[in-house]
Amino acid sequence: MTQLGLPDTVQACLFDLDGVVTQTAVVHAAAWKETFDAFLREHEGPQARPFDEVADYDEYVDGRPRADGVRSFLASRGIELPEGDPGDPPDARTVHGLGNRKNELLLERIRTGGVDAYEGTLRYLEAVRARGLATAIVSSSANCRDVLRAVGAEHFFDVRIDGVVATERHLPGKPHPDTFLAAARDLGVEPERAAVFEDALAGMDAGRSGGFGYVVGVDRVGQSDALYAHGANVVVKDLAELGGEQ
Structure with missing residues (x-):
């Protein structure tokens, strides 16, 4: 899966919303x-x-x-x-x-x-979907669905675990891994075969403690060292750096 910058074992990609998909952080x-x-x-x-x-x-x-x-x-x-x-x-x-x-x-x-999406992320999502990987959006926001609809990105995700779903299922939020684990479970994928994409230090902690196969840190604010320290396998400024161009 070198075209996506991910290990070949990855079967699913779990994306945070704010700061990864949308410019809302x-x-x-x-x-x-x-x-x-x-x-x-x-x-x-x-x-x-x-x-x-x-x-x-x-x-x-x-x-x-x-x-x-x-x-x-x-x-x-x-x-x-x-x-x-x-x-x-x-x-x-x-x-x-x-x-x-x-x-x-x-x-x-x-x-x-208004709300804008990161174009590099949208292109990466298109590539991930084209290669048949499962996808989920994992966000603490109760406004997740509305924001995705506002940027026309809801169709990119098979599963949504957000603040609303977390409350319904009594899932503790990040830095606990429970919301990411729920997304992997809903997709039918073991955590070690899923990649987490996060810009928050709490999200890095969740990816590390959840035993996920690969954790991608997205550095929008110049905190690369901290993202690595909190568990990132790789840090990029934009997902376009990972590849996936069509």
Whole structure:
């Protein structure tokens, strides 16, 4: 499978959404920053240290389910909030309230700015499908299906394991491997015969701990060393580097 840059043993490809298929990671980071900066100013005053869209995003929220991201970042600042309820309003001072505020801001940014896919990834997906490999999209986002439809990419995937499915099946999110393992299981492929494509450090951890046959790190923000340290077999800036051109 040298044309795809993958070992010959790979029978399925499992793709993250944000930052791998679609150019939405930067939109997520901006929505998280607006959410957390407003909260921190209210909680600590004008001297509060702002959320860092690169360092804090990569370390604490990227690739994680929304509520996990809130908990992880707040813990890094020594802050605890009540859990609240998934239906909390976006102004509630709870974990779910903050998460819902972030989602509200994200959807507004997507509505006003639109969504773009990475052309190199779309070409790679076409090549993967042409060679008969099974495919899945694996995302912590509850908006996964809508985003895929917005960029016309839903047809590329045989299986979708996203935030909605994970909640229905009670699957813990990344860095746990459960969502990727569920995708492989739904495709009827053993993990060691599946390749994971991720840009998040939490996704790298999931690929490594899940025993997947190959883990591709996609470096959009200059964190190649960290991706390798968290379990990548190879790191590329764009999937076009792996080959697969028709």
